[in-house]
């Protein structure tokens with residue numbers, strides 16, 4: 459088991475950095491945790507990026523089997539971490555053991571899933587249009603297309619998923635799967651957790667005989683560090699999960715480069731839930747209780763947290779609201795991830811409490827510890843909600859507004875006025891379907907994932923998953939940060955025209971040595 463030293467990991471090299479460094483803080487006690495962590499700076503960025511660029515050609519061209527084995531090596535080592543990883547993550551984040559153990563499983567599972575994807579080879583999308591020398595009036599050349607990695611990727615670990623969206627999370631897994639070296643900007647909220655995982659990846663790089671620059675880990679607390687990483691000319695793409703302000707700042711830096719690059723930022727979403735009348739009448743109370751379970755999970759620190767419920771304002775809504783009030787009164791009071799996130803939550807809730815058009819329906823119990831957040835549920839009528847854009851901004855944590863709409867047209871109009879979302883949830887019974895059906899195309903314009911009779915928190919890592927959506931849910935609506943489609947973010951297509959077989963990338967050669975399915979002259983051919 460690796461131990462935490464507070465070092466900057468630039469390829470195989472360990473550095474202590476200059477300056478004072480920083481400490482992790484236990485949000486449940488406010489106490490600093492040892493050791494001190496080095497603060498990476500622009501020199502570390504430049505060195506890590508130079509190593510990553512040098513490592514790229516060999517890593518990109520690694521046979522799929524070897525890259526898959528590398529991902530599995532990382533997965534196996536993370537799975538084998540004992541208590542140190544979970545204990546440290548608990549101290550740094552205040553998240554409970556069961557949640558972190560589950561998250562470790564998800565992290566391991568997604569690395570293994572990407573190994574399967576890499577071996578299977580569909581990500582290469584090998585497409586061959588054979589030459590047609592006799593075609594009239596002009597011959598067709600031999601054209602062969604394959605996807606390959608874009609180059610070194612900068613990954614910003616997220617505060618709220620210290621394992622599954624951090625150092626070895628979905629962005630790193632999908633970038634490595636695509637053949638892209640990764641430079642991680644560690645999240646300062648969990649630097650020790652980050653270092654343990656970073657050391658595992660670094661060891662896997664060495665054990666796999668790969669160039670050291672395939673992975674670097676830069677801990678730090680300054681915007682300047684992340685900015686320098688995105689601005690470095692050797693970085694070709696960026697993965698980020700966090701605040702709207704942070705994501706947009708990185709997009710701005712990326713666009714201002716002499717060579718602009720894509721930033722795949724997952725930022726802010728209130729995840730509307732629409733409660734239809736027959737469901738409200740038949741099972742309003744059960745739905746109200748389940749709503750609060752989703753709202754308060756992990757102190758509401760999920761980008762998929764249900765921050766908005768839209769329902770018809772009739773007497774059946776009372777059962778849903780009543781059960782929600784009761785459930786919130788019993789909800790556990792959990793520590794939030796950082797004092798900053800706790801302050802932002804309190805500020806958001808205080809603003810809603812003081813809003814003239816908003817009524818406070820329920821508050822959760824007040825804890826006696828620090829950084830603890832009481833959940834909050836508000837109500838507003840449809841006109842008031844539509845009149846003030848601030849009411850539809852994300853309050854990160856267990857806060858939600860129930861908007862009471864006079865009729866289904868008002869529901870549709872509210873949906874039309876929403877910004878882009880990660881998810882939209884429909885709670886309905888069969889009798890509601892005539893009301894549900896017309897809303898589905900509208901919701902598809904707004905959200906990356908539409909759920910029936912479920913809750914948005916808890917994203918499955920699978921092939922069909924979309925964890926993305928129109929702005930501001932993400933900065934690029936065409937893709938996802940969870941699931942196997944995420945690999946496409948870090949690939950680019952290259953077409954080879956009339957190259958002799960022996961000079962082609964292996965996957966494009968006539969005898970298909972990679973044994974991948976290929977589209978030949980428009981027809982899929984299995985390996």
Ligand SMILES: NC(=O)C1=CN([C@@H]2O[C@H](COP(=O)(O)OP(=O)(O)OC[C@H]3O[C@@H](n4cnc5c(N)ncnc54)[C@H](OP(=O)(O)O)[C@@H]3O)[C@@H](O)[C@H]2O)C=CC1
Nearest residue numbers: 617678679680681684685700701704707725761799802854
């Ligand atoms: N929707 C979602 O999924 C999530 C939303 N959030 C939101 O973000 C708020 C703060 O949480 P946090 O996790 O710290 O998110 P931030 O967006 O503030 O930070 C995330 C990462 O991005 C870096 N960063 C942020 N802004 C910049 C910038 N301008 N230039 C360069 N790098 C930057 C941070 O580095 P450093 O701080 O070291 O500069 C950190 O490593 C929460 O209160 C919540 O509102 C948070 C997590 C998930």
Ligand SMILES: O=C(O)CCC(=O)C(=O)O
Nearest residue numbers: 759760761762915916917
């Ligand atoms: O709900 C989930 O499982 C994932 C949530 C997420 O992506 C996030 O909170 O950043």
